[in-house]
Amino acid sequence: MAEGKASRCWPGRPVRAEIDLDAIEHNVRAMCRKAAPASVLAVVKANGYGHGAVAVSQAALSAGASSLGVACVDEGIQLRRAGVTAPILVMGFIPPWEAAVVVEHGLTPTATTKQTALALARFSRERGVKTPVHLKVDTGMARLGLTPPEVATFGAYLETMEPLALAGIYTHFASADQPDKSFTREQYAAFRASAESLPASVTRHVANSATLLDIPEMYLDMVRPGISIYGCYPSAHTSRSIELRPVLNLKSQVARIHTLPAGATVGYGRTWRTEKPARIALIPCGYADGIPRGLSNKGAVLVRGRRAPIVGRVCMDQVMVDVTGIPRVTLGDEVVLIGRQGDEHIPVEEVAQLAGTINYEILCALSARVPRVYLRGGRVVSVQTLTGEL
Numbered sequence: 001m002a003e004g005k006a007s008r009c010w011p012g013r014p015v016r017a018e019i020d021l022d023a024i025e026h027n028v029r030a031m032c033r034k035a036a037p038a039s040v041l042a043v044v045k046a047n048g049y050g051h052g053a054v055a056v057s058q059a060a061l062s063a064g065a066s067s068l069g070v071a072c073v074d075e076g077i078q079l080r081r082a083g084v085t086a087p088i089l090v091m092g093f094i095p096p097w098e099a100a101v102v103v104e105h106g107l108t109p110t111a112t113t114k115q116t117a118l119a120l121a122r123f124s125r126e127r128g129v130k131t132p133v134h135l136k137v138d139t140g141m142a143r144l145g146l147t148p149p150e151v152a153t154f155g156a157y158l159e160t161m162e163p164l165a166l167a168g169i170y171t172h173f174a175s176a177d178q179p180d181k182s183f184t185r186e187q188y189a190a191f192r193a194s195a196e197s198l199p200a201s202v203t204r205h206v207a208n209s210a211t212l213l214d215i216p217e218m219y220l221d222m223v224r225p226g227i228s229i230y231g232c233y234p235s236a237h238t239s240r241s242i243e244l245r246p247v248l249n250l251k252s253q254v255a256r257i258h259t260l261p262a263g264a265t266v267g268y269g270r271t272w273r274t275e276k277p278a279r280i281a282l283i284p285c286g287y288a289d290g291i292p293r294g295l296s297n298k299g300a301v302l303v304r305g306r307r308a309p310i311v312g313r314v315c316m317d318q319v320m321v322d323v324t325g326i327p328r329v330t331l332g333d334e335v336v337l338i339g340r341q342g343d344e345h346i347p348v349e350e351v352a353q354l355a356g357t358i359n360y361e362i363l364c365a366l367s368a369r370v371p372r373v374y375l376r377g378g379r380v381v382s383v384q385t386l387t388g389e390l
């Protein structure tokens with residue numbers, strides 16, 4: 001394999017998440033086309049679902065997204081510090097003591113309590129700025145938001161606060177990714193009713209990726225896709241109405257190869273034992289990088305275009321695989337933990353299923369010490385490592 005040789009001269013740590021910026025742009029463009037005339041808010045919380053919030057934001061905005069969504073204030077500040085000027089909606093809870101930095105960085109807050117609204121108004125007045133605010137309505141998730149009957153009074157309350165401008169109202173669906181959309185329709189109806197009293201100029205938005213894929217009549221003024229930006233479908237049940245391109249490949253290299261005699265054990269707890277002599281390859285990444293420990297004795301990696309089973313427990317920083325059946329495995333050979341190699345493919349959904357979770361969690365779990373290598377036209381354009389940009 002050609003990759004074998006090239007991979008031996010990676011700069012830095014022999015672990016990398018390769019992120020295809022062309023694929024992100026393809027996905028966002030396709031979503032913008034489908035959503036039009038609704039605008040697209042690209043959800044880049046949790047470090048862009050593990051892909052790197054700054055790079056993803058830049059790619060999404062250049063592909064037609066008009067704003068960004070994050071979960072917490074710090075995520076918004078990170079984007080502002082990187083020079084992002086587009087509107088950034090903070091979708092999570094904001095305590096009153098974060099109001100000052102929200103205003104300072106020009107973030108768009110979600111206001112769900114009077115205390116936070118008051119603090120936002122005070123700091124906006126002090127700085128002489130008008131702060132756009134979105135309301136969140138809880139229509140069935142039983143998490144953040146006002147109840148539908150609270151919306152009218154809270155909206156009126158905001159109107160009394162001169163420096164705040166009610167710019168948007170939204171809700172979030174509990175089961176839009178399931179085949180049965182009846183609860184989603186109930187949530188939608190409750191949302192529409194709650195927003196009825198507000199001016200038409202207030203941006204209404206409800207659609208996550210699943211809704212964008214499956215329920216066009218709920219696009220309203222803006223859609224809020226997350227997982228689909230990253231080339232993944234929200235569940236096995238959503239339609240493939242947008243052709244998404246996979247974005248991420250998680251790669252490493254063979255760091256050691258050795259032969260064990262029959263009856264030897266591998267790793268912590270000695271959970272795997274050789275029945276006959278076996279060739280074991282070492283991969284220098286582990287659960288601290290985001291490889292789920294649940295893959296112990298269950299998962300596989302790709303080496304020389306073939307599947308090598310993970311043997312023994314996934315360690316914090318290392319994984320061992322059985323390459324007995326794969327000829328000519330050599331030190332420095334490229335290893336794929338998520339993604340494609342030759343004709344073989346380990347989708348993130350396979351990893352998630354073996355680990356008892358969903359694709360979202362696997363992507364978000366990729367830790368800061370995994371270098372992010374950004375590609376355009378198949379070529380490396382930038383590298384983000386724990387110690388900075390390469």
Ligand SMILES: *Cc1c(COP(=O)(O)O)cnc(C)c1O
Binds near residue numbers: 091207225226234
């Ligand atoms: C995370 C999130 C989204 C994106 O959801 P996906 O399923 O990833 O498309 C949209 N809206 C809100 C409020 C969210 O928290």
